[in-house]
Amino acid sequence: MEQFITTLFNGLSLSSIILLTSLGLAVTFGLMRVINMAHGEFVMIGAYMTYVVQQIFVKFFPESVRDIYYIVSIPAAFGVAFLFGSLLERFVISRLYGREIDSLLATWGISLILQQAARSIFGTQGVNVTAPSFLKGGIEIGGCTFSYNRIFIFVMVLLCLLMVWVIMYKSNFGKQMRAVMQNRPMAQCMGINSRRVDNITFALGSGLAGIAGCSVALLGSIDSTVGQSYIVNSFMAVVLGGVGKLAGTVLGSTIIGSASIFTENYTSSTIAKAIVLLIVIVFLQKRPQGLFVIKSRNLDE
Amino acid sequence: MKDMLKKQGSNICFAFIVILLALVPVMFSAGLMNSSTVLFLGKCIAFAVVAMGLDLIWGYTGILSLGHGLYFALGGYAMAMYLKLQSTGGKITDFMHTGGLEELPLVWKPFLNLPLSIVMIILVPAVVSGVIGYFIFKSRVKGVYFSIISQALTWAAYSMFIALSPYTNGNVGITEIKSVFGSIKGDANRGNMFLLFYISLGIMILIYALCKFLVGRKFGKLLIAIRDGENRTYFSGYRVSRYKTFVYVLSAVIAAIAGAVFVNFNGSITPSQMTIAYSITMVIWVAIGGRGTIIGAVIGAFLINLCEYNLSSGAMVEIWQYLIGALFCITILFFKGGIVGFVKDHFPGDKKAAPAAQAKTEEAKV
Numbered sequence: 001m002e003q004f005i006t007t008l009f010n011g012l013s014l015s016s017i018i019l020l021t022s023l024g025l026a027v028t029f030g031l032m033r034v035i036n037m038a039h040g041e042f043v044m045i046g047a048y049m050t051y052v053v054q055q056i057f058v059k060f061f062p063e064s065v066r067d068i069y070y071i072v073s074i075p076a077a078f079g080v081a082f083l084f085g086s087l088l089e090r091f092v093i094s095r096l097y098g099r100e101i102d103s104l105l106a107t108w109g110i111s112l113i114l115q116q117a118a119r120s121i122f123g124t125q126g127v128n129v130t131a132p133s134f135l136k137g138g139i140e141i142g143g144c145t146f147s148y149n150r151i152f153i154f155v156m157v158l159l160c161l162l163m164v165w166v167i168m169y170k171s172n173f174g175k176q177m178r179a180v181m182q183n184r185p186m187a188q189c190m191g192i193n194s195r196r197v198d199n200i201t202f203a204l205g206s207g208l209a210g211i212a213g214c215s216v217a218l219l220g221s222i223d224s225t226v227g228q229s230y231i232v233n234s235f236m237a238v239v240l241g242g243v244g245k246l247a248g249t250v251l252g253s254t255i256i257g258s259a260s261i262f263t264e265n266y267t268s269s270t271i272a273k274a275i276v277l278l279i280v281i282v283f284l285q286k287r288p289q290g291l292f293v294i295k296s297r298n299l300d301e
Numbered sequence: 302m303k304d305m306l307k308k309q310g311s312n313i314c315f316a317f318i319v320i321l322l323a324l325v326p327v328m329f330s331a332g333l334m335n336s337s338t339v340l341f342l343g344k345c346i347a348f349a350v351v352a353m354g355l356d357l358i359w360g361y362t363g364i365l366s367l368g369h370g371l372y373f374a375l376g377g378y379a380m381a382m383y384l385k386l387q388s389t390g391g392k393i394t395d396f397m398h399t400g401g402l403e404e405l406p407l408v409w410k411p412f413l414n415l416p417l418s419i420v421m422i423i424l425v426p427a428v429v430s431g432v433i434g435y436f437i438f439k440s441r442v443k444g445v446y447f448s449i450i451s452q453a454l455t456w457a458a459y460s461m462f463i464a465l466s467p468y469t470n471g472n473v474g475i476t477e478i479k480s481v482f483g484s485i486k487g488d489a490n491r492g493n494m495f496l497l498f499y500i501s502l503g504i505m506i507l508i509y510a511l512c513k514f515l516v517g518r519k520f521g522k523l524l525i526a527i528r529d530g531e532n533r534t535y536f537s538g539y540r541v542s543r544y545k546t547f548v549y550v551l552s553a554v555i556a557a558i559a560g561a562v563f564v565n566f567n568g569s570i571t572p573s574q575m576t577i578a579y580s581i582t583m584v585i586w587v588a589i590g591g592r593g594t595i596i597g598a599v600i601g602a603f604l605i606n607l608c609e610y611n612l613s614s615g616a617m618v619e620i621w622q623y624l625i626g627a628l629f630c631i632t633i634l635f636f637k638g639g640i641v642g643f644v645k646d647h648f649p650g651d652k653k654a655a656p657a658a659q660a661k662t663e664e665a666k667v
Contacts, residue, residue, distance in 0.1 A: 095634050105365075105584060106630050106634055109628075113623055113626035115622075232456050232577075235452065236453055239449050268464060270460045273456060277453045284450075286440075288440045288441050288442050
């Protein structure tokens with residue numbers, strides 16, 4: 001029982017990181033029909049930003065305030081990833097509308113460049129972030145330990161999810177975004193600046209990946225391939241959950257995250273990967289478009 | 302004459318490449334080339350073969366597989382297992398000892414003799430891709446969804462090959478093997494090396510002929526029809542999923558053959574040949590050479606690898622990574638047809654073909 005709860009907790013923790021990375025993927029794919037292979041590199045950017053902010057704090061600030069670095073690094077990671085995302089959309093993605101497969105390949109080229117840039121700047125060796133003191137340790141309930149940093153990640157993801165929900169469903173911008181997603185030409189006729197909507201949405205998705213990078217930094221060492229290990233799972237979550245609906249992405253990442261942790265716990269990490277893949281393929285037999293689909297009579301969608 | 306050049310352009314180009322390659326052993330004998338370059342060109346032949354298979358499925362049918370490294374490695378491992386058993390004389394290998402195995406595992410048994418090994422090289426990838434392809438294409442998963450699944454498949458297989466280390470030697474892979482014709486290292490074994498090189502060249506010519514044969518008739522037109530309008534092809538009464546599965550299996554088998562050729566020249570096979578990155582590198586060759594042309598795949602594979610061979614050592618290794626990333630990105634963004642497409646657009650032999658190509662790219666954008 002205790003083991004089960006610990007596994008469940010770890011599963012939720014992995015799911016929440018996958019959720020953060022797949023949110024951006026799902027929304028950009030739903031909006032622009034563009035798959036961003038460089039998304040994992042935004043996770044990497046976020047993680048390295050955490051490291052940079054920590055280094056700055058170690059250098060310039062007294063010991064007593066050093067723990068705040070982590071709080072500062074979250075908006076910093078978001079901001080930098082947002083900026084990179086906006087630039088990437090402006091110069092590359094915007095030329096690839098509707099060319100799904102080509103967008104996947106072009107962004108792979110970007111991902112190669114970003115990875116090499118990280119290696120040139122930070123070296124090939126992984127760097128480590130020391131968790132702030134308030135995230136060390138954990139609480140113990142009935143024999144299960146819940147580490148603070150995983151709880152913190154979980155809460156942070158919930159907050160991000162809430163933010164995305166408010167933006168998507170309660171704000172004027174979100175209304176425009178959903179309109180463009182459902183019918184681009186019609187939305188343009190209504191005077192929505194779809195180029196701007198695309199750009200901001202893409203940048204927001206990248207920013208979320210940056211925040212995911214912050215949480216990844218807490219869990220292990222950071223190197224140029226840190227994003228890659230999460231990105232395959234995120235892609236699967238998007239495929240499973242379907243695009244364009246928040247609920248689909250949440251459900252997709254929860255299934256992928258929990259399934260891989262549970263199978264990993266009772267078998268091995270190798271078999272877990274195979275089983276997760278199997279689950280996705282079986283699901284797709286029934287629902288080739290994913291669990292949640294925006295209903296459309298368009299044949300080629 | 303000009304007309305013939307236009308029509309047979311790709312074949313002439315291919316013949317040119319073949320003649321150049323055929324001269325390689327001669328140049329080596331004359332001392333103009335060192336043996337590692339010859340071995341490298343042998344690997345390039347294998348890369349060109351796998352690129353042609355990828356071109357069939359991606360360039361012609363529009364299915365982007367990000368997992369052909371898996372089939373390449375499956376063929377490579379099958380070949381390597383046979384060669385390893387040759388060098389141990391059918392006894393169990395060192396890494397099996399370390400892994401706690403007492404006798405040759407059942408999966409290694411078929412690789413004791415050559416004909417059965419060759420059957421396995423073709424059969425294993427065919428079955429794997431057949432099963433996967435059947436279920437995926439039947440449920441009409443397409444576009445990037447398929448790419449993502451194929452990527453995950455490679456990922457899962459990769460970690461499986463690492464985990465099953467008593468059978469596959471994990472990360473290290475199968476090393477210290479000779480080629481099918483015996484050792485190819487050193488002056489004494491020059492004959493073996495030449496034999497291997499020419500046989501590989503023959504395989505490349507055969508695969509090229511097969512691909513050209515397939516795309517030159519109705520089957521090829523159908524593949525293009527699937528690429529440009531899958532639903533319309535369905536409505537015309539074709540079982541698209543069967544064609545797709547067939548092409549997927551075919552290209553997987555071609556990749557496996559390429560892998561088997563590769564192992565002979567490389568002398569080892571590791572799981573890094575079945576990573577996602579390696580699989581996408583193969584797509585890069587096809588994209589830069591020119592998709593949907595077969596010859597483009599060959600040109601791309603040779604060109605990119607030759608550049609990498611000459612550039613990616615010492616101080617250039619960093620720049621090479623930037624260069625290949627940028628090159629790939631720019632090709633996809635601005636030169637959709639790759640090198641071959643660029644040449645076709647800028648030197649249009651007959652006026653009719655050029656606007657047609659233009660219209661095709663316009664249509665693809667919509």
